[in-house]
Amino acid sequence: MEDGKSVWAPHAADGFQLGTIVDIGADSLTIEPLRGGKTFLAPVNQVFSAEDDVNKHVEDNCSLMYLNEATLLNNVRVRYSKDKIYTFVANILIAVNPYVDLPKLYSADSMKKYLGRSLGTLPPHVYAIADKAYRDMKVLKMSQSIIVSGESGAGKTENTKFVLRYLTSSYGTGQDIDERIVEANPLLEAFGNAKTVRNNNSSRFGKFVEIHFNEKNTVVGGFVSHYLLEKSRICRQSSEERNYHIFYRLCAGASEDIRHKYHLTSPDSFRMDHQRHADGPRGSGDTSTCAAP
Numbered sequence: 001m002e003d004g005k006s007v008w009a010p011h012a013a014d015g016f017q018l019g020t021i022v023d024i025g026a027d028s029l030t031i032e033p034l035r036g037g038k039t040f041l042a043p044v045n046q047v048f049s050a051e052d053d054v055n056k057h058v059e060d061n062c063s064l065m066y067l068n069e070a071t072l073l074n075n076v077r078v079r080y081s082k083d084k085i086y087t088f089v090a091n092i093l094i095a096v097n098p099y100v101d102l103p104k105l106y107s108a109d110s111m112k113k114y115l116g117r118s119l120g121t122l123p124p125h126v127y128a129i130a131d132k133a134y135r136d137m138k139v140l141k142m143s144q145s146i147i148v149s150g151e152s153g154a155g156k157t158e159n160t161k162f163v164l165r166y167l168t169s170s171y172g173t174g175q176d177i178d179e180r181i182v183e184a185n186p187l188l189e190a191f192g193n194a195k196t197v198r199n200n201n202s203s204r205f206g207k208f209v210e211i212h213f214n215e216k217n218t219v220v221g222g223f224v225s226h227y228l229l230e231k232s233r234i235c236r237q238s239s240e241e242r243n244y245h246i247f248y249r250l251c252a253g254a255s256e257d258i259r260h261k262y263h264l265t266s267p268d269s270f271r272m273d274h275q276r277h278a279d280g281p282r283g284s285g286d287t288s289t290c291a292a293p
């Protein structure tokens, strides 16, 4: 880092801000913020070199001239502002939750584009990761795992569903089993997902999803193991949160027989529900998702 060169320095609200170094001390640097304001001191280990053009973005963070926490975040931010929610870090994929539907991004045409294509030859996408796992399984003849991690509401559940949809559509037999694997999700989510303050459709259990392939490398089945279900939610929820979706869906859409059999009335009349304090999950459609059995 040199005097007068742009750097990323800590910012209380934004994480990092652009500035220039005006003085170099033993453990700290004096930074002049680029957007104006007073100079300030920042610890040396919290100041990072910035790219020459901070508005330029790259598909793989490894292609940045300087790869550090600040340039990585800035690259992901610039891409997100252009609706590019995926960014590679070599063969790891960073996904930012867009909170809006991007149908073109996940269309059937988009799926076809990623078939058999090496990582990095097309823009970053969860389909590229799914295809890489598939090809590695085929070539190495070994099981492959995709680990999806992130904080609540980050988009793990949605991206896992895109992977399942990609593998079953692209490498399925075109038979009933492909749909059954994907269609198990609404059922699992009904019993294991609930509205929380951070996510209207929060998975309250851990999931290990297996997709099984035969010797011809086509999908022949799947298996979902679940663990650590948050059982306490059944009797108690924090304010602004809800019980599991199934409860409201049954109250809203079950047939007369079932309503009578299980004494179902309005959710408001049950003590183990905080519905009256919480809004329903955005777009979850309690009635439409519980067609009378």
Ligand SMILES: Nc1ncnc2c1ncn2[C@@H]1O[C@H](COP(=O)(O)OP(=O)(O)OP(=O)(O)O)[C@@H](O)[C@H]1O
Residues within 6 Å of the ligand: 097, 098, 099, 100, 101, 102, 150, 151, 152, 153, 154, 155, 156, 157, 158, 159, 199, 200, 201, 202, 203, 204
């Ligand atoms: N790629 C995406 N496109 C559109 N909307 C998305 C996408 N990813 C996530 N979302 C939206 O964000 C919401 C939360 O995402 P999701 O349920 O996948 O988070 P999560 O990481 O699984 O959270 P939790 O750990 O609480 O289960 C989704 O219900 C959906 O509305």
